[in-house]
Amino acid sequence: MRKKCILIGMVFFLISSLGMVQLAQGVNFKGKTIKWIIPFQVGGGTDIWARVYAPFLHKYLAGNPRIVIKNVPGGGSIIGGNYFHTKVKPNGLGVFGSSGSTSFPYLLGVSAVKYDFARYHIVFGSPTGGVAYIKPGMGVKSAKDLKGFKTKLNYASQGATSLDIIPMLAFDMLGLDVKAIFGYKGRGAGRVAFEQGEVRIDYQTSTAYIRNVRPLVKQGAAIPLMTWGVLDEKGNVVRDPLEPDLPCFPEAYEMVHGKGPSGPAWEVWKTFFVAGFGVQKGMWLPEKTPQKIVKAYRTSAAKVIADPEFKEVIKKSLGGYPQMVGEEARAAFNQVLSGAEGSKPWMLKWLKERFDVTVK
Amino acid sequence: MFLCAGVLVGLAIGILPGLGGIVGMTILLPLIYGMDPHAAFALLIGMVAVIPTSDTFPSVMMGIPGSSGSQATIMDGYPLARKGEAARALGAAFTASLTGGLFGAAVLTGVIPIARPIVLSFGSPELFMLALLGLSMVGVLSGNQPIKGVLAAGIGLMIGAMGDAPALPEYRYYFGIGYLMDGIPLVIVGLGLFAFPEIIDLLIKGKAISEAATLGKGWMQGVKDAISHKLIILRCSVIGVIVGFLPGLGGTVVDWIAYGHVIQTTRDRGNFGKGDIRGVLAPESSNNAKEGGGLIPTLLFGIPGSGSMAVFLGGLLILGIQPGPGMVTENVDLLYTAIWSLALANVFGAGLCILLSKPISRLTVIPFNYIAPFMILIITLASYQATRSWGDLIALLVMGVLGWVMKQYGWPRPAALIGYVLSRNVETYLFISVQRYGISWITRSGVIILALIIIVSLALGIFYQSKKARKPWLVKDGAK
Numbered sequence: 001m002r003k004k005c006i007l008i009g010m011v012f013f014l015i016s017s018l019g020m021v022q023l024a025q026g027v028n029f030k031g032k033t034i035k036w037i038i039p040f041q042v043g044g045g046t047d048i049w050a051r052v053y054a055p056f057l058h059k060y061l062a063g064n065p066r067i068v069i070k071n072v073p074g075g076g077s078i079i080g081g082n083y084f085h086t087k088v089k090p091n092g093l094g095v096f097g098s099s100g101s102t103s104f105p106y107l108l109g110v111s112a113v114k115y116d117f118a119r120y121h122i123v124f125g126s127p128t129g130g131v132a133y134i135k136p137g138m139g140v141k142s143a144k145d146l147k148g149f150k151t152k153l154n155y156a157s158q159g160a161t162s163l164d165i166i167p168m169l170a171f172d173m174l175g176l177d178v179k180a181i182f183g184y185k186g187r188g189a190g191r192v193a194f195e196q197g198e199v200r201i202d203y204q205t206s207t208a209y210i211r212n213v214r215p216l217v218k219q220g221a222a223i224p225l226m227t228w229g230v231l232d233e234k235g236n237v238v239r240d241p242l243e244p245d246l247p248c249f250p251e252a253y254e255m256v257h258g259k260g261p262s263g264p265a266w267e268v269w270k271t272f273f274v275a276g277f278g279v280q281k282g283m284w285l286p287e288k289t290p291q292k293i294v295k296a297y298r299t300s301a302a303k304v305i306a307d308p309e310f311k312e313v314i315k316k317s318l319g320g321y322p323q324m325v326g327e328e329a330r331a332a333f334n335q336v337l338s339g340a341e342g343s344k345p346w347m348l349k350w351l352k353e354r355f356d357v358t359v360k
Numbered sequence: 361m362f363l364c365a366g367v368l369v370g371l372a373i374g375i376l377p378g379l380g381g382i383v384g385m386t387i388l389l390p391l392i393y394g395m396d397p398h399a400a401f402a403l404l405i406g407m408v409a410v411i412p413t414s415d416t417f418p419s420v421m422m423g424i425p426g427s428s429g430s431q432a433t434i435m436d437g438y439p440l441a442r443k444g445e446a447a448r449a450l451g452a453a454f455t456a457s458l459t460g461g462l463f464g465a466a467v468l469t470g471v472i473p474i475a476r477p478i479v480l481s482f483g484s485p486e487l488f489m490l491a492l493l494g495l496s497m498v499g500v501l502s503g504n505q506p507i508k509g510v511l512a513a514g515i516g517l518m519i520g521a522m523g524d525a526p527a528l529p530e531y532r533y534y535f536g537i538g539y540l541m542d543g544i545p546l547v548i549v550g551l552g553l554f555a556f557p558e559i560i561d562l563l564i565k566g567k568a569i570s571e572a573a574t575l576g577k578g579w580m581q582g583v584k585d586a587i588s589h590k591l592i593i594l595r596c597s598v599i600g601v602i603v604g605f606l607p608g609l610g611g612t613v614v615d616w617i618a619y620g621h622v623i624q625t626t627r628d629r630g631n632f633g634k635g636d637i638r639g640v641l642a643p644e645s646s647n648n649a650k651e652g653g654g655l656i657p658t659l660l661f662g663i664p665g666s667g668s669m670a671v672f673l674g675g676l677l678i679l680g681i682q683p684g685p686g687m688v689t690e691n692v693d694l695l696y697t698a699i700w701s702l703a704l705a706n707v708f709g710a711g712l713c714i715l716l717s718k719p720i721s722r723l724t725v726i727p728f729n730y731i732a733p734f735m736i737l738i739i740t741l742a743s744y745q746a747t748r749s750w751g752d753l754i755a756l757l758v759m760g761v762l763g764w765v766m767k768q769y770g771w772p773r774p775a776a777l778i779g780y781v782l783s784r785n786v787e788t789y790l791f792i793s794v795q796r797y798g799i800s801w802i803t804r805s806g807v808i809i810l811a812l813i814i815i816v817s818l819a820l821g822i823f824y825q826s827k828k829a830r831k832p833w834l835v836k837d838g839a840k
Contacts, residue, residue: 042386043674051393051678069390074747075531075541076524082538112538154796161529181795183527183788188663196480198796211682212662316680357529 039080464652552759
């Protein structure tokens with residue numbers, strides 16, 4: 001209930017301070033409260049990500065504004081995204097935190113989506129990685145052995161249009177025979193299903209992999225295959241620094257097919273990969289935000305990322321991938337935006353043919 | 361120190377109807393940032409551990425679920441309060457809570473080395489059967505009106521089916537309303553079905569909650585009751601631990617399963633629903649024990665056993681602790697902090713509650729007109745916490761009217777609630793089972809064992825039912 005009082009106070013504050021930022025000399029948030037809209041529940045991955053960043057942004061934004069995280073969950077983050085799109089004024093006091101689950105419905109053209117990333121200004125972006133692994137005893141010791149591997153496999157999935165698009169499309173491109181079983185409540189449930197033997201191939205985000213699957217690998221209960229990779233400065237998918245000994249997906253593809261990936265499937269995979277992993281989470285300012293406010297945010301975010309204390313913190317709680325700020329984040333996310341138009345029809349067709357799923 | 365703070369927050373949240381562990385976690389989560397992991401652990405676990413202790417107050421005193429774990433306590437606790445025996449019910453409940461909580465902590469200690477294989481032996485088909493077992497309790501809870509019970513459970517299942525489908529990218533029954541895309545939250549269904557009708561009826565009568573002018577037997581009597589029924593408490597604690605232990609089933613049904621169990625295994629059940637002390641002991645011991653069980657999948661697998669555990673998991677990540685198999689090897693000290701916090705919090709919580717039970721039970725003799733506005737305010741606020749949108753209040757009103765109508769016409773509301781709570785689980789696990797195993801999932805040994813348990817429990821229910829020649833137990837709703 002205390003939170004609610006703060007919220008009410010905040011709303012009043014917002015109303016009373018509308019437009020004042022633009023009038024102020026330079027950009028200074030002294031005495032202001034910034035509302036950071038997170039379209040997920042408290043305690044979810046994106047909420048934690050925002051709560052890790054918030055105290056540091058408070059420290060480095062001019063005037064040390066209070067930063068309040070407002071959770072607007074619902075509809076798999078569509079509700080929160082639409083809320084940001086329709087309700088938040090471009091005065092620097094309202095920002096949005098997106099995740100792959102926010103970007104995917106946008107890419108798929110889900111009709112309920114009103115938000116449009118092409119119009120917003122990204123402040124910084126955070127990548128994440130994923131590691132795929134398989135049960136032993138089927139003759140696969142590493143990604144090399146996937147060539148011509150035809151054993152039927154099951155994969156525990158949250159849903160056809162979730163982030164599981166990345167692993168499922170990757171398995172397809174490698175020529176594996178994987179059946180998706182839908183309805184699992186997240187990657188944690190998928191991992192338990194793998195341990196139970198309900199499914200025989202799975203992936204986890206890198207941090208969860210290191211913690212939960214590496215012990216299984218040591219016991220000989222799981223064999224790591226590949227990582228999805230990470231984006232380098234030029235926008236190529238390269239090896240994951242958290243698991244540098246494993247090939248990334250393009251390398252695994254080359255092992256199986258003898259040449260690097262190309263063609264429409266690869267373009268689509270990459271577009272979704274950047275949205276789901278490469279720039280999995282991002283902080284956004286609304287359309288028409290004055291350039292100097294955008295700049296102030298990006299400068300502060302750069303300072304946050306350079307803070308040694310922050311580096312320690314994200315190593316522990318966010319996996320420690322290098323964060324992207326300003327232009328770098330924009331350039332990376334542009335791969336999503338530029339690929340969006342082209343990949344949508346291909347993806348919708350694939351979802352329909354592969355899973356008989358129609359996106360509404 | 362932090363443990364005490366956690367306990368106090370937990371007690372307060374438990375007393376406020378409708379607020380449960382999820383809200384508590386949400387309030388505390390921003391505070392733990394940068395805290396020492398041990399202190400933060402004590403704070404969070406202290407909070408979670410005592411919610412099922414203090415949530416007994418509103419359940420017994422007002423017939424309003426204090427949190428989702430104490431819904432079944434209403435069935436007998438509230439009639440006891442109306443007889444003027446609130447203090448006795450509370451005393452019994454707290455003793456049961458304490459025992460259940462300590463049992464949970466003890467099991468948590470003992471089971472850590474063998475927990476993984478046990479959890480792993482429950483695949484989706486087994487979880488589906490467990491959810492069915494929960495649904496079969498509907499039969500017990502609807503007394504001599506089985507048809508109404510089944511229909512009410514059906515209504516519950518339908519309400520539960522609203523919102524996003526568990527396995528397909530589809531939204532059901534949401535009528536284009538954004539609020540309904542995630543379905544109706546549990547808090548609102550619980551408060552609407554139980555609290556709202558109770559408040560209206562009490563207001564219509566214009567009396568105090570307690571029909572007897574005096575408060576009757578004190579809490580010492582309750583403690584004695586608890587001791588003389590120690591086997592019930594033990595059995596229900598075991599049920600609580602097992603249900604909490606199994607990821608995915610969720611702790612919200614544990615009280616009903618325990619309640620159904622105690623009725624099924626009792627011969628003289630004429631008094632259930634009218635103020636049988638055993639009906640208070642069963643759910644209260646199981647819902648505290650469940651927290652100990654619920655920590656196991658959360659800490660060892662990183663998958664939450666209940667809603668509040670899901671937020672707790674988020675808290676761990678903020679502290680930089682990745683739950684998982686490593687907990688047993690690298691963070692053993694934290695694990696034991698968890699166990700100790702759990703046990704100590706239960707002792708503190710139950711002690712404080714017993715001290716409070718005497719003065720608080722006096723509330724039941726105050727004319728309800730004075731309490732009603734406050735109660736309405738509280739349940740409205742609690743509902744608004746669910747998603748903090750206007751839809752919450754509208755949904756509360758709709759559910760409240762539904763609950764009132766059901767009460768007036770003698771439809772068993774617990775059956776509807778169980779249907780609602782389990783609909784997700786039943787659907788998801790059946791869906792997964794069929795996708796994965798085809799029809800052969802039925803032949804798994806775990807499934808067959810659970811099927812036998814369901815059949816036996818149903819048969820026992822019917823057997824006692826006909827033998828008892830239609831005693832109207834448990835249909836206080838219909839006794840108008």
